[in-house]
Amino acid sequence: MKDPKKNLYIRLYLTALLLMVPFGAILYKLIVLQWVEGPELKASIEKQIIRYHTIPPVRGNIYSSDQKLLATSMPLFDIYFDPLSVSREIWSNEIDALAEKLSRFGRSKREWLTLLNSSRNAKHRYVKLLDNIAFSDVQQIKNFPVFRHGKFKGGLIVEQQSFRKMPMSGVAERTIGYSNAHRGQTGLEGAFDTWLKGKEGKRWMQMMAKGHWKPINNGWDEDPENGYDVVSTIDTRMQDILHHELLSTLQYYEADHGTAVLMEVKTGKIKAMVNLGRTENGNYGEILNYAIWESTEPGSTFKLLTTLILLEDNKADTSTTIDIANGSWTFYDRVVTESNFSEKGASENFGTITLARAFEQSSNVAFARLVFDNYRDNPAQFVDKLYKIGLHKPLNFEIKGETPPKIPHPDDREQWSGITLPWMAFGYQTSFTPLQLLTVYNAVANNGVMVKPYIVEEIRKNKKTVRRFEPAVLNPSICSQKTLDKLKVLLSNVVKQGTAKHLYNPQIKLAGKTGTAKLDYWKEKGSRKYRASFAGFFPADNPQYSVIVVVDKPNAEKxxxxxxxxxxxxxRTALAVMSLSPTKPRELIYTPITTEAASPQKMQPKYEHILQELRKGRMPDLTGMPISLALSTLENEGYRVSATGAGRIAWQYPTPQTAISKTMMVELKSYNR
Known part of the structure; x- marks a missing residue:
């Protein structure tokens, strides 16, 4: 007979064992959670409720050489709403008034009520109401019904973002450029992005109720480092003058696009760079940087280099004569003609002219024959001279996008043909950007010293200079002084008695060379597409600035x-720029845009709209307005004004349609004193 007590013990042991198995499993799981999976789970949870948030730095400003803002970062705000955080009482009492207040922002009161109520009914907690709102508007919105109860009771969520603004509006837009995912890295913004962008900061944030994040002051935060400021060589007054002179010409001649660059002779500083192209709506804007990107056949502006080589090699002198016959010359199956050949006719004899006169009148036949007769047995001698000057190398300009120059060499049989040499002589077969060609003209003005163009003077941090950029010499002497002296006389005579004699002005002596290149001649017989250009410097007797202007595809009928x-x-740019000098002659007067390229309607100031523009916080176009009238109008409206000169306004800052405030200084200039 079994012992009942023993059976009881057995049952107890079995029961205990059965209880210990799940307890052991639980204990095992706790150990695994604590020591094996625990750290990972803890990190995962903390990542959801505590995490690093990046703090964007303030991007550095870009300034002109005269300390005007070219690009700056301005705060803009997006407005979001959490309708579920608003109590039923506040909602019923104030939602109608909120919709009324919001109706000033593009929607009717009914539309705002529909959006607000539907969002609350759908239990949405992050509803976007407005974007790109100015700080002044945000301050008013915070006092709107519902929102005035704060973010936890009123549901208002304000998020700040940085907006890059160019105070000069579209002026120099492509030169200033962009640095973002949409437009890429262009202009100064792209070239100096490493300096401008700064360094992001980090801050520990904890998620609170309703999706809000709160900073945790644990001492581990990293403050953002704001970007450095970039000071460019651009002068806003010169930029504005060159911009509007080129713009008026493009408009009048209905051109496709154009570019113009103004450079300081001694240093290579770019004082103005304008790039304007026709937009889809028929207006003009800064689309591409043609000055550094568009490499084309230069046409007759290349004849300066041809003349330099002929003089340096003693192949010709300014008094050397050339028979250009009837203004045409047949070479193989190709014909070189003078630009006015069709006007004079094939039967009339152009006669014999000197090299000097050929340069002044821009004779294609004379230069083609001179170069072919003197270098046909050794064409490399001519081309090597261009290489020796350094014209085959890119400038390595700071702004990205420069197209390398193209100069064919006789050793390269794929690029060289029987007509290459004579066609090079008058500006075809080679290819340069406007800035590359300007660098050569600047070297002639600078007594043969070829300096590298540059567009940034210094980098600053907290108004202290951390890096300064100095002039760099590319070639200390492009030719002999004897040749330089002759070239300067030739360039001056182009304006005195040559193709540009109608522009001669004893007040400002301009020197330079005109150019007219036919486009698409190799694929369109009788093409009427041209590129008009001028390169030179001023004043001719004491060069301070060099300038190049290129206008692509003007209306040939005009x-x-x-x-x-x-x-x-x-x-006109030369006259205007020299008028800025405090030591200019008293008789020097610049009246803006009064050439045939200006339409009469654009010269009429719209006095009746000036007050309206000012009261909207926009700078009106004051060009042509009596400076005394503008001064009194602006001061009566509470603006600070600096005015120079008398008569009608020729220059203003800020530029038209720029956003202005009464803390800014408005500058007005009249060049008639």
Whole structure:
């Protein structure tokens, strides 16, 4: 007979064992959670409720050489709403009034009520109401019904973002450029992005109720480092002058696009760079940087280099004569003609002219024959001279996108043919950007010293200079002084008695060379597409600035010669720029845009709209307005004004349609004193 007590013990042991198995499993799981999976789970949870948030730095400003803002970062705000955080009482009492207040932002009161109520009914907690709102508007919105109860009771969520603004509006837009995912890295913004962008900061944030994040002050935060400021060589007054002179010409001649660059002779500083192209709506804007990107056959502006080589090699002198016969010359199956060949006719004899006169009148036949006769047995001698000057190398300009120059060499049989040499002589077969060609003209003005163009003077941090950029010499002497002296006389005579003689002004002596290049001649017989250009410097007797103007595809029915289309822009810019000098002659007067390229309607100031523009916080166009009237109008409205000169306004800052405030200084200039 079994012992009942023993059976009881057995049952107890079995029961205990059965209880210990799940307890052991639980204990095992706790150990695994604590020591094996625990750290990972803890990190995962903390990542959801505690995490690093990046703090964007303030991007550095870009300034002009005269300390005007070219690009700056401005705060803009997006407005979001959490309708579920609002109590039923506040909602019923104030939602109608909120919709009324919001109706000033693009929607009717009914539309705002529909959006607000539907979002609450759908239990949405992050509803976007407005974007890109100014700080002043945000301050008002915070006092709106519902929102005035704060973010936890009123549901208002304000998020800040940085907006890059160019105070000069579209002026120099492509030169200033962009640095973002949408437009890429262009202009100064792209070239100096490493300096401008700064360094992101980090901050520990904890998720609170309703999706809000709160900073945790644990001492581990990293403050953002704001970007450095970039000071460019651009002068806003010169930029504004060159911009509007080129713009008016493009408009009048209905051109496709154009570019113009103004450079300081001694240093290579770019004082103004304008790039304007026709937009889809028929207006003009800064689309591409044609000055550094567009490499084309230069046309007759290349004759300066041809003349330099002929003089340096003693192949010709300014008094050397050339028979250009009837203005045409047949070479193999190709014909070189003078630009006015069709006007004079094939039967009339052009006669014999000197090299000096050929340069002044821009004779294609004379230069083609001179170069072919002197270098046909050794064409490399001519081309090597261009290489020796350094014209085959890119400038390595700071702004990205420069197209390398193209100069064919006789050793390269794929690029060289029987007509290459004579066609090079008058500006075809080679290819340069406007800035590369300007560098050569600047070297002639600078007594043979070829300096590298540059567009940034210094980098600053907290108004202290951390890096300064100095002039760099590319070639200390492009030719002999004897040749330089002759070239300067030739360039001066182009304006005195040559193709640009209609622009001669004894007040400002301009020197330079006109150019007219035919486009698409190899694929369109009888093409009427041209590129008009002018390159030179001023004043001729003491060069301070060099300038190049290129106008692409003007309406040939109006004009297409460089002397008529491009050269006037350079002449008027020279007069205006020298008028800025405090030591200018008293008789020097610049009246903006009064050439044939200006339409009469655009010269009429719209006095009746000036007050309206000012009261909207926008700078009106004051050009042509009596400076005394503008001064009184602005001061009566509470603006600070600095005015120079008398008569009508020729220059203003800020530029038209720029957002302004009464803390800014408005500058007005009249060059008639």
């Amino acid at each position: 004009a297409y010669y460089g002397s008529r289309v491009a050269a006037p822009v350079a002449a």
